Amino acid sequence: MAISNACPMCGVEVPRGALACPQCGEKMRQGGPRSGVGPHFEPPHSGPGIASFIAALLGWAALVATFAFTAYVLQGPGGQPPPDQQMTIGAAAIAGVGLLVAGATLGLVGVLLPRRKKVYAILGLVFSLLPLLGCGGFIAVIAIAAANAHR
Numbered sequence: 505m506a507i508s509n510a511c512p513m514c515g516v517e518v519p520r521g522a523l524a525c526p527q528c529g530e531k532m533r534q535g536g537p538r539s540g541v542g543p544h545f546e547p548p549h550s551g552p553g554i555a556s557f558i559a560a561l562l563g564w565a566a567l568v569a570t571f572a573f574t575a576y577v578l579q580g581p582g583g584q585p586p587p588d589q590q591m592t593i594g595a596a597a598i599a600g601v602g603l604l605v606a607g608a609t610l611g612l613v614g615v616l617l618p619r620r621k622k623v624y625a626i627l628g629l630v631f632s633l634l635p636l637l638g639c640g641g642f643i644a645v646i647a648i649a650a651a652n653a654h655r
């Protein structure tokens with residue numbers, strides 16, 4: 505039976521997950537002796553997953569800053585930002601979308617990697633894909649509305 509452990513002190517069968525032997529009180533090592541694949545094996549965080557999470561956060565920050573700056577500029581008297589500010593806004597938006605695309609790609613890699621914690625990879629993937637899908641949906645809605653308006 506691979507489900508239970510034998511106590512290293514007294515040899516009695518100890519249920520997996522028990523912190524100590526119920527017979528002699530010997531502390532039990534979780535997951536058995538360095539098997540590395542038991543149910544209590546703690547896999548390392550995946551590098552791509554964490555990178556994905558960071559890229560997603562940076563992408564969000566860049567896009568939020570871009571929107572905030574755009575809103576601030578549009579409140580000005582001209583209503584139209586000067587060319588150098590338009591360049592900054594465009595570059596920041598492209599950088600934000602690029603970071604989100606990178607985050608989604610890295611998140612996908614992190615999710616697909618075996619024996620790694622997938623928390624950050626999944627978070628990075630979701631955080632990256634949501635705004636991308638949101639932008640895609642927004643553009644689709646505008647395109648559909650424009651197509652209907654031309655009828």
Ligand SMILES: [Zn+2]
Nearest residue numbers: 511514525528
């Ligand atoms: Zn024992």
